[in-house]
Amino acid sequence: MTITLTQAAAFLPTIIANSALERLRLTTVLPRLVSTDADYTGAFTVGQTLNIPFLGAVVANQKTAGNPVTVQSPNSGQVTVTLNQHWEVTTVIEDIVQAMENQSIMNRFIENAVQALAEQLETSIFAAMDSGATIAVGNYTNDLSYATVLAARQAMNQNRVPLLRRNLVISPKDETALKSDAALQAYFSYGQSQVTQGSIGRLEGFDVYVSQAIPTANAGQDVNNFAWHPSGVLLVMRQLPAVPPDFGARQEVVRDPETGLAMRATMAYLPNQLAVQVTLDMLWGVALTTTALNRQGLVVRVRS
Numbered sequence: 001m002t003i004t005l006t007q008a009a010a011f012l013p014t015i016i017a018n019s020a021l022e023r024l025r026l027t028t029v030l031p032r033l034v035s036t037d038a039d040y041t042g043a044f045t046v047g048q049t050l051n052i053p054f055l056g057a058v059v060a061n062q063k064t065a066g067n068p069v070t071v072q073s074p075n076s077g078q079v080t081v082t083l084n085q086h087w088e089v090t091t092v093i094e095d096i097v098q099a100m101e102n103q104s105i106m107n108r109f110i111e112n113a114v115q116a117l118a119e120q121l122e123t124s125i126f127a128a129m130d131s132g133a134t135i136a137v138g139n140y141t142n143d144l145s146y147a148t149v150l151a152a153r154q155a156m157n158q159n160r161v162p163l164l165r166r167n168l169v170i171s172p173k174d175e176t177a178l179k180s181d182a183a184l185q186a187y188f189s190y191g192q193s194q195v196t197q198g199s200i201g202r203l204e205g206f207d208v209y210v211s212q213a214i215p216t217a218n219a220g221q222d223v224n225n226f227a228w229h230p231s232g233v234l235l236v237m238r239q240l241p242a243v244p245p246d247f248g249a250r251q252e253v254v255r256d257p258e259t260g261l262a263m264r265a266t267m268a269y270l271p272n273q274l275a276v277q278v279t280l281d282m283l284w285g286v287a288l289t290t291t292a293l294n295r296q297g298l299v300v301r302v303r304s
Helices: 005-027 096-101 103-132 146-158 172-180 182-190 192-197
Strands: 035-039 049-055 076-082 085-093 135-138 166-170 201-203 206-210 222-228 233-238 249-255 262-270 275-288 299-303
Touching: 005 103, 005 249, 005 262, 005 275, 049 233, 076 233, 085 103, 103 222, 103 233, 103 275, 103 299, 135 146, 146 166, 146 182, 146 206, 146 222, 146 299, 166 172, 172 182, 172 206, 172 222
Parallel strands: 035 233, 135 299, 166 206
Antiparallel strands: 049 076, 076 275, 085 275, 166 222, 201 206, 222 299, 233 275, 249 262, 262 275
């Protein structure tokens, strides 16, 4: 059975959106390292403010024979998140038949679009940490060192941050500095897999990653790396309203249950240009939970 382009047109937004979302999931690092909240039951608007609920702290109570359990009523709270991150990538394709028959053309657009969206997504997460982190270690006059990593670990330990799933994301220059630190030479000498792959791996309980989107100041001289626990940062993804039927556009929203990411693909014919417009867009908001949870140590600024 042969399926024509006309028959396949109804499925093109779905195909494009799924391909783009898969690339986004593989491209981004930070969304997998933070807490996510997704609601796909309705449509949301840009600038909408959401109150994301959470339960307060609980304690362990010793059970004694013959006595009932201790019922707790932890204070419920909420984290306020504004959906102020709406980003899109749009292109116009004059020969849509060629673009669909030659998959490399469409794949190049999807690859470039996803890279641009991924950069904005990770930049917004860093921006939230940059504006909200209240605990800092290190200083701007020295490159990142092993001693500073230990200071970040100590800050988290003093604030009773869970030991598991701690992350440290650093700039490219600080990756070089760590690998050149004399205190870590033995570590890298025995870590042949890290040397071969060019990675640092785990260090002092942190999963260490490198990002080119690390916030900087003072013409790039001051670098703000970050150490955090996933519970300290909340990424809220929401889907945008769908175009009503018969409005001349085909649209599809797809979601990734693993990361909570959501993306919308829109295709419409432009009679004035005799071309097809393709748009990929996303809506999200980011907030720190450190104040709401009263645990500032969940996010630590690591200066260099």
